[in-house]
Amino acid sequence: MVAEGAIFDLTTPVDTAGLVGNASALIDWGDGTSSNGTVAGGNSTGNIKIVLDYSLDTNKFFGTSASDPFRIRLQQAADALASRFNDTLAAVAPKPYVTVRPKIFHPSQGPANSTAGTLHSLPENPTIAANTIIIYAGARDLPGASRGVGGGASISFTRTCIPGPQCTTAQANQDAIESRGEAGVLAANPTDIAPLYGSISFDTPTKPMFYLGQDGDAIAPDQLDFLSVATHELAHALGLGTSESWTTNVSGSVFTGPNARAAYEGSGNVPLSGGHWNPSVVALQPTLMGPSISFGQRVPFSPLDFAAMKDIGWEVANTSATVTASHRYGDDGSYPVSVTLSGSTIGKVEKDLSPVSVTNVAPTLQVPANRTGTVGQPISITDIGIFTDPGYAQPNGTPATNETFDFTVDWGDGTIDNGVATIDIAGNSTGRLTTGSFNASHTYAVPGTRTVKVVVTDDDGGTTQNTFQIAVNATPEITLQLSQPTVREDDGSSAATLTVSRSGPVLAIDQTVTLSSNDPSEATVPTSVVIRAGQSSVTTVVSAVDDALLDGAQSVTLTAVAAGATTGSIGLQVADYETLTARFTNASVVEGTTDANVLVISRSNTDVSSAITVGIAGAGVSQTSLGTSISLRAGEMNRSISFDTIDNDQPELPRTLQFTFTASGYDSAAASFEILDDESPEFQNPVNQFDVNNDSEVTASDALRVINQMARQSTPLLDPATEDPNGVFYDVNGDYAVTAVDALQVINELARRRSAATAQGSQAQTPQFGIPASEAVDDSARFDAALAASSIGWLTSPGLDGDDEDAIGFGLDSSGQMF
Template sequence: MQNSSRRLRVENLEHRRLLAADSMIGPQYPEGWGEVSAQSAVAAAEDVISRESSGREAEGESVLKVRLDFSLDSSNFFTTRYPQAKAVMQEVVNEVVDRFNDTLAAVNPPSRSEIQWQPAVLDPRTGALTSLPQSFRAAANEIVVYVRGNNLTGLTRGLGGYNSFGVGYNCPDQACVNQANAFISNLTTRGETGAAASTPSDFAPVVGAITIDTRTDVDWNFGAVDTGEPGQSDFRAVVAHEFAHVLGFGTAPSFSRYVAGGRFAGPKANAVFPGSANIPMNGGSHLASSVRDVVPTTMTGNFDGMLSELDYAILDDIGWEVTPDIRPTVQITTMEQIVPESAGSVTVSATLSAAPSQSILVPVVISGTASANSDYTVTPETFNFASGQRTATMTVNVVDNGTNEGLESLTIRLVDSNVAKLGANTEALVTILDDDGSPVGQTQLNSPEFSSTAITVPGNNLPVAYLFRASANTTLNVTKVGATGPTEAFFVLNEDLEPIGQYNGAGELSVTLSANQNYVLRFEARGTTEQFQIASTAGFQAINNDSPTNLLQPSDVTGDGEVSALDALRVINVLNAAGASEVNIGNEALEEGNYYDVTGDDKVTSLDALRVINTLSGPSSGNSEGATASPSAIAFTPPVADSSETLADEMGPHKSDEIQLDGFVPAVVSVRLADHDHADHGHEHDDDHGDEHDEETGHDHMHDKEFSQSSSAAFAPALVDSVFVEFGASCLA
């Protein structure tokens, strides 16, 4: 029969992101690309299969494996600079492929000499294709990913490419032709028949490539995503994102079939994505940045995490056999605690939806205005769940230092990991009330005379407080007047001196008040005079009522910052004038500007005078106005904690708070930073989220041009994915 001669280009247009071993699988030739010997390549492939299958297929688990090959890497990134990087890539790859049930046919060189082929891998940095040995092979269920480090540009942190094969044959018989066709079919489908359909519904790559940025000014975090310091780039997120492209995200024909009108319409993805519309995209290979505002995803051009359920659903639409996420759900059960600096320690708890079969560690990231070691320590630094245990605790040890710091807080946030997925409640806020600030006795007390005219807080470096009683349920709003934010904190305390309204960092405070309850609106000491507008949803009459109790310093009846015999005498005079042993709060006989209800029981009795006398008889304080305490005039200092019941009874309704706060009312302010502080880290590309990746699109187009110029004529241009990661990708909330 007549010889049959053809030369074909076979390309799998998809990125798949997979990670393998913590040590190199396959030979290493740092001198250059494409110098892998046939013997070592075969040995490496066989070794991977023998070591990594380990009976998992028989157990119904994923058998898909990725061989990370570092033989083309000439940098020192994965060796001397960051030797842990290989292990981290292995972990990320395992986390991804463990969700797949696909089986892929082996790829071996054709046995007939008349069938010639040229395997190649893309150098994502240059856009050139590098020939691999013709003896290259991939074992069954194996994808080979070549990894290298190289200096990238701008905000690019990683690049990914995929396989390209040239196949030609000059066959003397039909059997040879049949083998050539079977070989080509196996290259393009690896047994996944949907990949060969006129409209492909599946994808099965053989080889891919990932390049990691090696510039010395890039600071990498190799820990769990979002656990690094501000300014670090998350290595795991970069690898996961690039690997998803190797898997076909944004690149495979089976992905493109669902793209129309700038949206992705895959049914599995739409089942996860909230709303009725298809998922918006940014270009052809990434989801729009707005998607992550609705549902977690790492597949925007501005990724910041591991693959989410939406990302896996899209891979499912591409053709991968994705299994359900069987990880238990973890969430915080102790969500908010407010403690004095003298509290010693507080416990934060987390629970799992199901007890683990073996012990697991759930990582956390800690952020906030409180400083580790000087303000607190945490033990342990992860939630440690023992086998069969659904609850774990973490202890925050509060450091009682002598520094005047105002209010400080720390947020403990759960991190998504390969052992547990995140539930609804992922954060615990611990607020620490400082006890080293201005003494309460130095606070300027004002009567509530709120109106449409703004109040003025003087810049005399003394705290100012308004003590008032709410006569109706209302919402109190306090807004800084002027364009600049407040220089110091302001807040609202309830009758137990607990902060119930916190300055939000934007010059505004809003808090709900209950009828017939007493409150304190306190402004911390400031050096600049500032004005604040007060508003009440129930009108000013609901908040323009004097509090009958000096919540900050209950025994200071006159509100002059001192506790003296005059305070007890004022109470006695009120009772004598009324000719009664008891006067109800609101009685006309009570003179405004005095805080007669020392005990806080809504009435004036001889017990209130006794409470003042007991305060005068208490121990002297270093907070007194003079060098020594005077029995007739002392600055407020609560009694020292005592085990006797008599002293406990004498303390009244505020005994616990007074002891813990040591006579000081701290600044209460909690400013939560945004996840990404773009202004601080120079994310000029993020000024407009709608166009944040125009630079990336231009980068891809540049590579397309390079492909047409530098790729071998034997191969069609292949795709390159250019990924940009913010310098502030790890900025913590």
């Protein structure tokens, strides 16, 4: 018994009897294949040589050439027998005191009604080489159904001697020739044989029916194998059924030789039919020496036949041999095995052996490593099962067999798939395993860890299973998160940050997520983002879109879609941002002026089919004719409105009038302009603006008054609401501020007057120049300190009275203040 795919070692004894030349073995393994075996033993070449003499072939049955096929086959038959005998036969030569007269049955002559030929005398006192037997071959028309006949020689001796030592020598010489060194020949009941000659004759009418081919399987039913007939008759010529030692082993109708008895497959002595085995023996076991040879077959000289040759005295070489071979069976079953032995020259023997029982071997199965999957997503597994099997197809067997494999996959959720596996590599007798695989796919409906059982079954029922696990995760969710829930439509391309996340295990590959906005007129996102391998999220930007419509806050839904994941979405509020813009065409106007200025008011939205009311607020409303509201009519994006300024009849500083413009749904706007007083300046001398100290003169003292005031004041502004001139008018230029300009205007006026006086040729009046004692030191100190701190330089004016010694010097400090 052996398993399929395993090596079956064959060792069997065989018998090479009947083969000529070295034996070879061919084993038919019963599965449609055969291979050569190794033959050990049984290839012996004995000492005996049979010389075939065709000198008496008067009918030329064997032709005249050594290449005649009948001669070749006859020689092969002779060699087949002789090579099995290890006897040592002494040479034969003429000896003194004895005359040798050999006779044989003539192979080509004889009575028509007798198989035995006419006795024919051979030359007296022959010379025959050691180990040599001469057999004469010929042919004639044999009686009846006889196809051939063979026999030994008759040897007679005549001793011519004088009694005494001479006759003793004569007897010894006779015994030596007769026994050829085989002592058993001379026994009263001979136990050995040592022939000198023999003869063999064939039936001439049968010649066309004789088969002379090498291949015994090619013999036609109407042909008689010449090799089988020749071997049969040569055995008779060598004593089987014809010699005295044969008779020694015959008792009645049975052969009692111990070797034949041992080879006989029946019980007891071997039954005979004359000089042949009884037909009952032929029916029981192979033998060439039965009474007849059938047409259409080749019969080799059998172990039983050689056993009889040994019993009659031949030293038969051991014909036993051992055949060894090895083989792999591809499928289980019972296989009849036979061994065919062939001789390198000729001969074939077949032996049937006990059937070989081959058992099936289940395949081995490999499954994938544990893995993960996702609910609702197909899990396709290539090579979910890879298997090997020592069995393989036997297409030449009877019947032919083929390897097929079925598989089942139990997914662990109540679903079982099945199919036929693919054979990827066909196995063979060299030991290559049959290798196959199969794929499967499945979609799980619920999460959890599933044990997947994979089973593969061969065509003979051999089953193997293996398992692995799939961790089924819930369907991943795409979730969205915004950095802020509300954006304003004017926030632009980076209005908010959007984080796109994928739940569940991170993926080993990039995943593309498609993004969309249900209202791209309000907010947009990129068409897609990629969550990189090994990551679970990605960020991108949300862009706000200013639609220039007065549409209020809008709700936008952002959506993310990815393969194998649930869709994610998030709401975003896009606040409307429409604005009012306002401006005045004039930066400053005088109070009490008609159509003093123009307000240009605009709205940003393009949908202007509706009118809006713009409210006006601010401290300056009361000083204009604008009122507290205006309208932008339907179809108007902007409007220009001319208005008056109102005179409050109060002296006052120039003021900036601030206005705020508001409308429902709009960001407010602001605008301003400066309003100038139309009253006489409160702090300017109404009689002579250059007469600061109101003494009815314009002198350097007026300039010094301004300069000293600049040094004293904390602010240059003069506010009529909180201050009174008290007879000193510092505001020379009437701008309600005491600045260097006021002093310079005085100085310039003094210079102008001097220049005018010089042009008229009149003596200028010597101006009065004086500084009150109470202020002199203080003013001088302030003046000197300011001068020392100045980085501007000096401004000078000619002397007020035409004398350079009376010139006034002053400067501007870094803040623009005069000193």
